[in-house]
Amino acid sequence: MEQHYDVVIIGAGPAGLSAGLYAARAKLKTVILEKEKAGGQIATTDEVANYPGSIEHATGPSLVERMVAQCDEFGAERVKDSVKSFDFNANPKVIQTESGNLYYAKAVIVATGATPKKIGCPGEPELTGKGVSYCATCDADFFTDLEVFCVGGGDTAVEEAMYLTKFARKVTLVHRRDEFRAAKSIIDKVRKNSKVEYLMDSVVEEIYGDGILEGIKVKNVKTGEITDLPAPEEDGTMGVFVFIGYDPATALFKGCLDMDQTGYLITDENMRTNLPGVFAAGDVRQKQLRQVVTATADGAIAAVMAEKYIDAL
Structure with missing residues (x-):
């Protein structure tokens, strides 16, 4: 089936939904393609406290x-499908999905997101958002006076x-090597902070808890010794923040859209790619900052600039 649109948006996280809202409000015929459920990473967040205007106890799913x-109200279509191939140099641009549908668009907005790399240990999926986090800016406040x-x-x-020390009672850095890979200036700074402790040559083997994080098991990679580290009894819980990198969902666009060495798409301040x-x-x-508020801002800018691009055709 062939369908023609003004704008095709790939991805229905906050950036894609924001773009859909702005494009549809501008009376552009808009469709959002999403291979999974809408929301992206925020859909797995139990509480959202730093999005402007979010009410008390707001959750990712409710946001x-x-x-x-809003997208539905203004007429943006949403289709659950994934992109199989495309031609962004064609006029109009062509997108073929796994279901066999062909979408023709005057402009395309890529909002496929990125996912934090996971430890991959037992308990991590079940306790994500219940003690396990991948964003200190988002969640540090929830661990005030706790150990993380x-x-x-x-x-x-x-x-x-270092940021977490503003909130947590104690922060322990867990690293699989005997030396950090961070810049020396950053290491020198953290070494001066009395609230930071270290578990070197160590990896997290298991995260456990009944509905909330109650402890972790850490393995020394040199000796093989496994140490159980339960949350202090007086606290009942603690936090695990994972910062081992992100995987941007850009593999499909390699060789077509410019990206940096880690795979992130390169744009100007108006969200324009090289095409x-x-x-x-x-x-x-x-x-520099990956938050819901920056994603929605990006989406709004991308939609407005797409409208200007279409008007100039």
Whole structure:
């Protein structure tokens, strides 16, 4: 089946939904393609406290539900399907999905997002959002005066450990090597912080708890010794923050859209990629801060710039 649109948006996370809202409100015929459920990473977040205007006890799913309702209200179509192939140099641009449908678009917005790399240990999936986090900016406040473990050894892990000391009673950095990979200036700074402790040559083997994180088991990679580290009895819980990298969902676009060495799409401040009429928004693009608020801002900008691009055709 062939369908023609003004804008095709790939991805229904906050960036894609924001783009859909702005494009549809501009009276552009818009469709959002999403291979999974709408919401992206935020859909797995139990509580959202730092999105402007979010009410007390707002959850990721409830925020996504409101975003989806807005898109639907203004007429953006949503289709559950994944992109199989495309031609962004064609006029109009062509997208073929796994279901066999062909979409023709005057402009395309790529909002496929990025996912945090996981430890891959037992208990991690079940306790994500219930003690396990991948974003200190999002969740640090929930662990005020508690003990937290920060997994990783690069710049991000060490910097986020420093940030977490503003909230947590104690922060323990867990790193699989005997030296950090972070810049020396960052390491020197964290070494001066009395709230930070270290578990070197160590990996998290298991995360456990009954509905909430209650402890972790850590393995020394040199000796093989496994140590059980339960949450302090007086606290009942603790936190595990994982900073071992992100995987941007850009493999499909390699060789077509410009990206940096880690796979993030390169855009200008107006979300334009290297191809005319192709925009990128949200966590999928190269940027300093990956939050719901920056994703929605990216989506709005991308949609407005797509409208301007279409008007100039």
